[in-house]
Amino acid sequence: MAPSMWSNFPRALALVASLACFNTAQGSDEALWPLQTYKSSSIKTPYMNVTKMGQTEPGYLFFAPQDILRGTGHPSIYSDDGQLVWQGANGNQSALQPQMLDGEPVIAYWEGYNGEGFGFGHISILNSSYDEIHRVTLDCKEQSFVTIFDPMTFSSCIDIHESQITENGTILVTAVNVTQADLSSVGGPKHGWIQDGIIYEIDIKTNEILFRWSAYEHVDEVPMTYDIAPFGASGAGTGTNKTDPWGYPHLNSIAKYEEHYLVSSRYMCSIFWIASDGSIDWHLHGRTGGDFNLTLDTSFCYQHDVRIEAQSADSVTLGLHNNDNTEFTGSSSFTTGMVIELELQGSKKVTLKRRMWDAGDPVFAQSQGSYQGLGNDHVLQDHGAVPKIEEYDENGATVMRAWFGYSDSMMQTYRAYRYPWTGRPSTKPDVVACPSGENTAVYVSWNGATDVDSWKVYSGSQVKKTAQRSGFETTILVSGLSKGEDVTVEAVGGDGDGTRSASARVGVNC
Template structure:
C-alpha cells in the first residue's frame, strides 16, 4: 500500500496547529491520535466512531476508530484518508477507505482499500482511464476521495475529477480556459473493470455552466488551477440509474443508465424540477442518500453545509426530505441541528441514518472537527470533538458496529520503575472482542512452561499491569482474552 500526505487549501492543511489539541500516546505503539472530547446526553445506538482527521501533525493523520468513551481502538498507517467506514461486501462486514494525494481544490487521486475483520487487505480498487491531472503526471489510480460506496451488486461507485479544456465565455471567462469535469464510475471490485462511467460535461443541455453557483475567480481557469464547475461528492445506485450530488449546483440529479438526466432536485427555491417548501431548501450540500424509493416517491437525506469558505448563509443542518415524484414536490421530514452548538461547516460533511429501526442519525461536520448523534426525536444525544474548529477536518464521520480480531499479535512493553517492580503495558491495535489480559511468566524465551502471574481488565487502548517482586532476567508474554478464552498472544519479552 502506498502512503503519502499532501495538503489541500480547501481541506485545511494546517500542520502548524499540531500542538493546540491534546493527543493520546501509548508505550506500545508510536501513535499520537487526537484526544476525543466526548459529551453524551442521551441514549445512543451502539457502534464505534470512524474518522480520518487531517490538519493535525503528520503522525496523527490516519484512519482512526474510537469507542464511544473516546478510547482509541484502531489506528491505521499514517495517511490522509477519506470515507473510512464499515460496508457490506459479499455478505460480510468490511472496512473501506480512500487513500491518496489531495489537490488544493479539495479533490484527489488515489485508491480504495477494502479490509476484512482481521485488517487484511482483501481488495484494492484502482481506476485507470484517460484522466488529465493539474501537474500532467500519471497516477497509479485516479479515484477521487469524495465517494467509495459499495452497491448491492458488489461493485464500487467512485468519483473522479478530470481537467478539461473548455470555452468559459458563457460565465465571463475566455474561450481557451480549463475546468474540472465531474465524473463517476462503477467498478467491479473483484476485477477492477469499469462497469459504467459518466461525465457531466457531456450533458451541458441539462447541466449548463451558467447554473453553477461557483464563481470563476481571477486565478482560476488555467490547467494548474481549473474552475471547479460541479464538485461531485456523492453517488448512489438507483432503480434505473444513479443519484449524484453536485455541490456547486446545490442539486441532486437522477442520471439514467443511458447517461441522460431524468430530473434535478435543487436546493435553491424556484430552480430544478421540483417545487419545495422553504424549509426544504439547501445549499453547498454533501452526502445525498436515497431511501424508500418507489414510483410515487422517495426519501432523500443530505448534509446541508449552507456555507462555503467565501459565503456564509446559515447554520449547517442535516436534512431528510420527502420527495413526491408524482406531484414533483419536496418537503422537509427532519431538520437536524444542535441549538446549543450551532455549526457553520464550510466544506465536507456526512449524514448517516444509522438504522431504519432506531431512526438515529450520525453526522460528521467536515471542516468542523466534530461528530454528533441525534435520536429519533431530533435531539442531540452525543458529540465528540477531535480538534480545533476550522483547523482540523475529517471529510466524513461515521458510527458503525464492528467486530475485529487482527491478524497481527498483541504488543507488550515492560518498564521497570524499580529493581523489584515492573510495569507491563499491553495493547492490541484494532481488536474489539477481548475484555481482559493475562500476564504469563516463562523461564526462557522458547519455553512452553508458562504460568499466569497477573490478570488485568482491559482499560481503553492500552492496559498496564503493575507487578511487584519481579527480578530482572525473566521473561513474560501477554494474552488478550475474552473471559478465560485466549484470543491473541504477544511475543515473549524480557523483564
C-alpha cells in the same frame, strides 16, 4: 472538499511538519490539539472529547482524522468513550466507510495525492483483520485524464469523494478530468478549463468499468448555469488554464438504487437522479428547485453525502448534510442534517421532514461532512472541516457530541460513520513491562482488537496476574517480577482468545 485541507497536501507535508516543530519549540503547544500516547505502542491519536446526553445506537465510530499542522492522517476506529480501537497507517485518506462486501464487513477508503479540492488515488478495501484484500484503481492513461499537475503522472485517477460499495460487488467512485470548455455562457473565458466531474461504477475484483458518466458530456442536461461557484473564488478556480480549472460541477457523493444513480453536486447545489443510459430523470436544485417546487425551509446548498431514506413510485425521501456555507460565502448559516421528501408526481412539492443540529453547540462548516441514518430514527452527522461528530435521537435531540480538534484548528475529516464491527487483527498484542515502585507495570494493547475481555500476564508458564481489559491500553500492576525477567501477555475472550504477545523484558523500552 476544503482546499485548506487538501491543497497540495503531500508537497506541504514537510513544511507543515517543520512549522509544527517550530511552534512546539516556541512554546505554542496549546495551538495543537492534544494526542493520546501509549507505552506499549508508538501510536499517537487525537483525544476524543465525548459528551453523552442520552442513549446512542450501538457500533463504533469510523473516520480518518487529518492533522494538517502535524502533517499526519490515519483511518481510525473509536469507541463511544473516546478510546481508540484501531489506527491504520499514516497517509492521505478520504471517504472512509465501513460496509459489506460478499456478506462480510469491510472498510473502504480513498488514498492518494490531492489537488485543489480533488485528487488522484485508489480505493483500499480492508477485511476485519485490517489486511488490504482489494485495491480499486482507475488507469489515468486509458481514461485520457489530464491533471493540474501535468506532466506529473499518476497510476490511478480516482477522486477523493466517494467509495460506496454496491450489493453487486461493485464500487462507485468519482473522478476529475481537467477539460477544455467554452465558459462564455457563465461569464468566463471562451477557451477555458473546467474540472469535469465523472462517476464510475467499477467491479471490485477485476477493476472493469461497468458505468461511466461525465457531467460535461451531458452539459445540455447539466448546464454550467446551474453552478454557483464564482470564478477565482477559493477552491473554485479561475478557469483560465489547466492548472487552475473552474469547479464545474464538483461531484461529492454517489449512491446506486437498482438501475439509477443518485449524484450530489456541491457547487451546483444540486441532486441528480441518473438512469443507466446516462439520461437525467429528475434534478433537484437547492436554491431554485430545479424540477421541483421548494417549500418553507427546504432550501439547501453545498451539500454532502446525499442518500435515500425511503422511496416509492410517488415520492422519494432524502437525507443529507447541509453545509450551506463555503470558503467564498463565509460562515452565515448553521450546518444541519436534513430529511426532505420529494413528490415525483403532481405538484412536485419538496417538504421538510426533519432538520437536526446541536442547538447547544451549533456548527458553521464550510466544507465536507456526512449524514448517516441509524436504527431507531437516530442520525449520525460529521461536520468535515469542523472536527465534530454528533448523534441525534428520533426527536432530533442531541444525544452525543464528540470533538477531536479545536473548532478553528486544522484537524478535519471528510466523513464519519457508526457501524458494528468485530476486529480480528492478524498481529500480536504489544507489551512493555516497566518497574513501578515495588511492582512492575505491564502495559498491553492490541491495535484493532474489539472483543478481548481480559489479559493474563505470564512469567514463563506461570500466570502472574489476570486483569480486565481497559481501553486501548491496559495497565496491569504485577508483583514478584524482577528487572530483566521476560513476561508475555495472553488475550482472554473473543476471536483472539489465547493469542499471546511476544516476550517483553522488564525494564526494557520503558
